[in-house]
Amino acid sequence: HQWTKKNYSSVAVANPLLNFDARELNNCGGGHQKPPSRMLAVQDPSGELPMEKPTGWERLGFYSIRRHFKCHQHARDQTKPLPTLEEWKFLQKKYQEIVDADATFDDAVPPTLGYKFDREAPIPPPYYAKHSPGKGRGLFASRDIKKGEQVHHGESHLMFPDGMSWRRFVFSLPRKKACDMIDWTWTQNTPEGKLRIFTAMNIAILFNGADSELGDANVDPSSDSSHILWALRDIKKGEELLHTYEAYETNWEKVGLGEDEEYVIPKKKKSDRSLRSVLIT
Numbered sequence: 247h248q249w250t251k252k253n254y255s256s257v258a259v260a261n262p263l264l265n266f267d268a269r270e271l272n273n274c275g276g277g278h279q280k281p282p283s284r285m286l287a288v289q290d291p292s293g294e295l296p297m298e299k300p301t302g303w304e305r306l307g308f309y310s311i312r313r314h315f316k317c318h319q320h321a322r323d324q325t326k327p328l329p330t331l332e333e334w335k336f337l338q339k340k341y342q343e344i345v346d347a348d349a350t351f352d353d354a355v356p357p358t359l360g361y362k363f364d365r366e367a368p369i370p371p372p373y374y375a376k377h378s379p380g381k382g383r384g385l386f387a388s389r390d391i392k393k394g395e396q397v398h399h400g401e402s403h404l405m406f407p408d409g410m411s412w413r414r415f416v417f418s419l420p421r422k423k424a425c426d427m428i429d430w431t432w433t434q435n436t437p438e439g440k441l442r443i444f445t446a447m448n449i450a451i452l453f454n455g456a457d458s459e460l461g462d463a464n465v466d467p468s469s470d471s472s473h474i475l476w477a478l479r480d481i482k483k484g485e486e487l488l489h490t491y492e493a494y495e496t497n498w499e500k501v502g503l504g505e506d507e508e509y510v511i512p513k514k515k516k517s518d519r520s521l522r523s524v525l526i527t
């Protein structure tokens with residue numbers, strides 16, 4: 247079956263791009279054993295701690311969770327640094343701790359080196375991450391890319407089994423990490439037509455969205471269920487890679503993260519500056 251976890255987390259191997267052996271991420275117990283307790287206290291490298299969960303967090307929808315963490319502020323912040331390798335590893339360990347103890351990661355990508363999806367290919371990685379003015383961080387062509395070239399394979403994408411596992415994961419993170427993960431989550435159909443929750447924990451998650459009015463998309467999938475991104479035209483070294491977010495269906499309700507009227511955190515109104523972070527009950 248094409249959509250099992252294995253497709254999203256391939257076998258751990260040493261990453262030839264860096265002095266880091268991703269196998270060390272998997273040393274917290276094999277098979278279906280629970281990770282040993284020393285793995286349970288995974289700390290954010292920044293030292294930031296998770297916020298207290300609000301009452302009724304189990305019923306909050308995607309947008310209410312985003313409001314709870316005040317992610318609009320984080321999204322606007324143009325000084326966000328590139329996540330470090332330690333931070334990617336932190337998120338990966340948290341995913342193992344909260345969502346799937348058997349998940350493996352073979353491409354913990356260094357923050358700036360670029361993402362090489364075919365280790366055997368005699369060509370450099372197609373992109374690298376850096377600050378993108380007005381868009382936070384983004385991905386840029388590290389060499390000239392030809393129209394029709396595969397730019398991203400998507401095999402490192404991670405799936406969440408359901409909305410509750412996603413909630414548990416996000417609420418286990420400190421605020422800024424939670425906001426990153428919220429903005430790094432999307433829904434996408436499987437080839438069988440099931441809408442699922444996806445993310446990734448390496449720089450491949452930093453693709454910014456194209457503007458349909460500007461028509462500036464230069465990489466896109468060939469269908470709404472494909473993770474592979476192809477170059478839509480010749481792309482010059484240094485150009486930002488942008489894809490059409492609308493190529494994938496967004497529907498939080500279908501994946502168990504819809505808004506429950508009783509448990510909505512309201513939008514901030516201009517007349518009411520005191521955003522309620524408690525729930526209407």
Ligand SMILES: C[S@@+](CC[C@H](N)C(=O)[O-])C[C@H]1O[C@@H](n2cnc3c(N)ncnc32)[C@H](O)[C@@H]1O
Nearest residue numbers: 321380381382383384429430451452453454455
């Ligand atoms: C998948 S992330 C892309 C990486 C993100 N720029 C970052 O620094 O983490 C999606 C988020 O990036 C920002 N973004 C994406 N495309 C954008 C655009 N065309 N203009 C401004 N912000 C954009 C939005 O905050 C969005 O929620």
